[in-house]
Amino acid sequence: MVVDQYEISGVNTDEADSGLKNLTTRIKDTWAAQGNKKVELDIGYYANIVNVGGQGIAITTDGVGSKSLIATAMNKYDTIGIDCIAMNVNDLICVGATPVSLVDYIAVDRVDARILDEIAIGLCIGANQSNISISGGEISQLPDIVKGFDLAGTAIGHVDLNRILIGKNVKPGDIVIGIKSNGIHSNGLSLARNTLFSLFKYKLTHKFDELDCHLGEELLKPTHIYVNEALDIMAGIRSIKAFAHITSDGFLNLSRVASNVGFVINSLPTIPPIFKIIQELGEIEFSEMFSVFNMGVGFCVIVDSKDIDNTIKLINNHGKKALVIGYATNDSTKTVKIPKYNLTGTNKHFNYEV
Numbered sequence: 001m002v003v004d005q006y007e008i009s010g011v012n013t014d015e016a017d018s019g020l021k022n023l024t025t026r027i028k029d030t031w032a033a034q035g036n037k038k039v040e041l042d043i044g045y046y047a048n049i050v051n052v053g054g055q056g057i058a059i060t061t062d063g064v065g066s067k068s069l070i071a072t073a074m075n076k077y078d079t080i081g082i083d084c085i086a087m088n089v090n091d092l093i094c095v096g097a098t099p100v101s102l103v104d105y106i107a108v109d110r111v112d113a114r115i116l117d118e119i120a121i122g123l124c125i126g127a128n129q130s131n132i133s134i135s136g137g138e139i140s141q142l143p144d145i146v147k148g149f150d151l152a153g154t155a156i157g158h159v160d161l162n163r164i165l166i167g168k169n170v171k172p173g174d175i176v177i178g179i180k181s182n183g184i185h186s187n188g189l190s191l192a193r194n195t196l197f198s199l200f201k202y203k204l205t206h207k208f209d210e211l212d213c214h215l216g217e218e219l220l221k222p223t224h225i226y227v228n229e230a231l232d233i234m235a236g237i238r239s240i241k242a243f244a245h246i247t248s249d250g251f252l253n254l255s256r257v258a259s260n261v262g263f264v265i266n267s268l269p270t271i272p273p274i275f276k277i278i279q280e281l282g283e284i285e286f287s288e289m290f291s292v293f294n295m296g297v298g299f300c301v302i303v304d305s306k307d308i309d310n311t312i313k314l315i316n317n318h319g320k321k322a323l324v325i326g327y328a329t330n331d332s333t334k335t336v337k338i339p340k341y342n343l344t345g346t347n348k349h350f351n352y353e354v
Contacts, residue, residue: 045166045256046094046245049159056159058097062087063105063152066189070219072148073204077115079222080151081122082129083186086223087247088155089130090299093230094243096165097157099130104137107150111141119151122222130227165234167242167257167302170328174241175305176254176263178325179315181298183274185223187248188292192219192274195282210273218274226299229318237311239304246294252345254300255334262331265338267324272296286341287350297325 024043031039038051047060064083071080081104089099104123106116116139127134132155140146159165184192196202196215204216211218226245233240242257254263275296279289289295301322303311308324315322329337336345343350 046091056161058092058095058157058159060088060091061154064186067186068149074216077118078121081119082126082222084151084153085126086225087186088153089227090245092157094245096163097159099132099157101133101135102153102155104153107140107142107146109143109146129225167259170241170257170259170261170302172328172330174302174328175308176326177301177311177322178297179299180321181294181296182224183221191292192278195278200281224298229315232314237307239307242302244300246297250290251336254336260332262329262335263326264329265326269296290350
């Protein structure tokens with residue numbers, strides 16, 4: 001039996017999914033349309049959209065997870081805010097929305113003005129990169145609950161109700177373009193920390209030959225923000241079908257598209273060294289690595305094959321690196337396959353093909 005190292009590190013995705021189903025059933029009871037407050041999408045997309053007087057208001061919430069522990073251990077807090085912004089705005093664009101504003105929530109065990117100021121520096125950098133405002137927030141002092149700090153945000157955007165983008169028109173043969181990540185981003189840090197620090201006792205100052213910086217600096221690299229290239233694509237590529245933010249669940253996020261299609265990912269970029277280090281040290285199966293980490297691709301764009309070159313050019317103009325990594329297939333089970341590693345996946349997990 002394959003051991004699930006992510007669960008050993010303290011993250012049970014199956015139990016979370018089960019709890020989410022129960023939660024979803026209850027919260028959807030609040031959806032009875034009242035006046036102009038109509039929820040446009042089902043649960044399960046990257047963000048939802050509320051019809052407010054005929055205007056689509058997109059809303060989402062997310063946090064930085066246990067990446068905050070790396071910031072605390074490094075005593076470096078001026079980039080973690082970028083991650084908070086990125087995790088939210090990257091989700092908003094996945095429903096076709098233009099991000100507008102965010103409110104943050106910072107929970108701390110004790111107030112430290114320097115730490116709060118550094119967190120604010122990152123938040124403002126991320127906001128400027130996304131062209132959004134930070135319109136408010138909350139600081140909670142919770143010494144009995146929080147050790148260190150936690151950072152999350154709720155972001156809104158706008159989208160015309162007739163231009164919501166959730167992949168309804170994805171068809172077999174459409175092309176998946178991948179945009180490279182900047183490392184781990186903000187998902188899978190529990191598994192990374194368990195492997196690097198609990199099992200092998202590496203220090204944050206350790207320098208692996210394969211990395212261009214110390215281990216702590218590598219893990220703290222801020223999540224790429226993909227807003228500007230996504231907005232350009234929506235404005236300039238008529239065949240845009242869907243976006244996918246590759247976070248927890250990896251390429252299985254592609255199955256969130258509304259169409260009943262599957263995907264073959266057959267031309268991945270070289271896996272970044274940090275993932276190889278984690279995998280080899282922890283003896284972690286590829287099936288779990290691709291279920292937990294982005295493995296080098298932080299965002300995907302699905303377009304008609306005729307628009308490959310123009311789409312890649314738009315992305316590259318924003319300083320990102322993009323390439324064709326796969327295509328959509330006729331598959332009502334919405335399976336994602338990665339032939340190079342003999343992987344096939346649905347829902348939350350990749351498994352090896354028999």
